Amino acid sequence: MAVNWFALENDIKAILKNPQWDDGHIGPVLVRLAWHASGTYSKKDNTGGSDGATMRFNPESSDGANAGLEKARAMLEPLKQKHPNVSRADLWTLAGVVAIEAMQGPRTPWYPGRTDKEKPKTAEIPPNGRLPDASQGSSHIRDVFYRMGFNDRDIVALSGAHTLGRCHTDRSGYTGPWTNTPTRFSNQYFKLLVNETWTKKEWNGPLQYEDSSKELMMLPTDMALIWDAKFKPIVEEYAADKELFFKDFAAAFGKLLELGVKRPAAKL
Ligand code: HEM
Numbered sequence: 001m002a003v004n005w006f007a008l009e010n011d012i013k014a015i016l017k018n019p020q021w022d023d024g025h026i027g028p029v030l031v032r033l034a035w036h037a038s039g040t041y042s043k044k045d046n047t048g049g050s051d052g053a054t055m056r057f058n059p060e061s062s063d064g065a066n067a068g069l070e071k072a073r074a075m076l077e078p079l080k081q082k083h084p085n086v087s088r089a090d091l092w093t094l095a096g097v098v099a100i101e102a103m104q105g106p107r108t109p110w111y112p113g114r115t116d117k118e119k120p121k122t123a124e125i126p127p128n129g130r131l132p133d134a135s136q137g138s139s140h141i142r143d144v145f146y147r148m149g150f151n152d153r154d155i156v157a158l159s160g161a162h163t164l165g166r167c168h169t170d171r172s173g174y175t176g177p178w179t180n181t182p183t184r185f186s187n188q189y190f191k192l193l194v195n196e197t198w199t200k201k202e203w204n205g206p207l208q209y210e211d212s213s214k215e216l217m218m219l220p221t222d223m224a225l226i227w228d229a230k231f232k233p234i235v236e237e238y239a240a241d242k243e244l245f246f247k248d249f250a251a252a253f254g255k256l257l258e259l260g261v262k263r264p265a266a267k268l
Helices: 005-016 027-038 069-082 088-102 138-148 152-163 188-195 220-227 232-240 242-258
Strands: none
Touching: 005 069, 005 088, 027 069, 027 088, 027 152, 027 242, 069 088, 088 242, 138 152, 138 220, 152 188, 152 220, 152 232, 152 242, 188 220, 188 232, 220 232, 232 242
């Protein structure tokens, strides 16, 4: 039986606002789920990516980079029960798309057709360590995103998702939001990177940066975007032109969600 996509999208929209969750909204963590499900892709051997919904299985489920995402997956599970014909792989990626649009972002091109692996062989589950490490610099960022098939412009555009959400000490070890509007998709992240003075936060946690109000944060990988001579002009472009950022983000995020999907290539 076919999935009623219209009803499913409406059901996703209906669970986004949640007073029990950070900033009253689960959109940001759903975007992180869609990204982490997809960002394990390696173009070298065409492994990883969202198809299969392999994040339910070890070692991917216990990858430190995925800490906290079990909660996001659990919040989507009732929708899987209500729409039994949707694959979790489609549900997790679509939820990220619906969340961004509901948070006033662009509509990302998205296509169904992913299937769930029920008993994946070890080789079908991506190993730990494929997702980026926030403590590192631009050469690591390039290694990880070039492995997925992205270029510098895509990397900067995708990083703009950090306008949403926040870090949690019990998940990544880092703390705080990147912007004052963590549930509204915008180019605020780029504006802050360019216009704020960022200094090292003095605390016992991992190295992160704080703005002059001490309320906002940047990861070392975020700072790398303005320290790298090739990334920086792209950050400045997006800081100056929200529409351009939205257009480039939607294209790059759409490409991310398609990585490794085993069906006839979707038209992007
Ligand atoms: C959160 C790292 C790229 C979307 C986080 C967190 C870290 C992180 C450490 C905090 C997790 C927590 O403590 O809850 C990185 C690094 C990246 C990267 C190192 C690349 C160099 C991306 C991309 C996207 C994205 C490409 C989406 C397109 C998000 C979102 C959150 C987040 C929405 C907030 C989650 C929440 O509020 O629960 N990221 N990220 N990130 N990331 Fe990234």
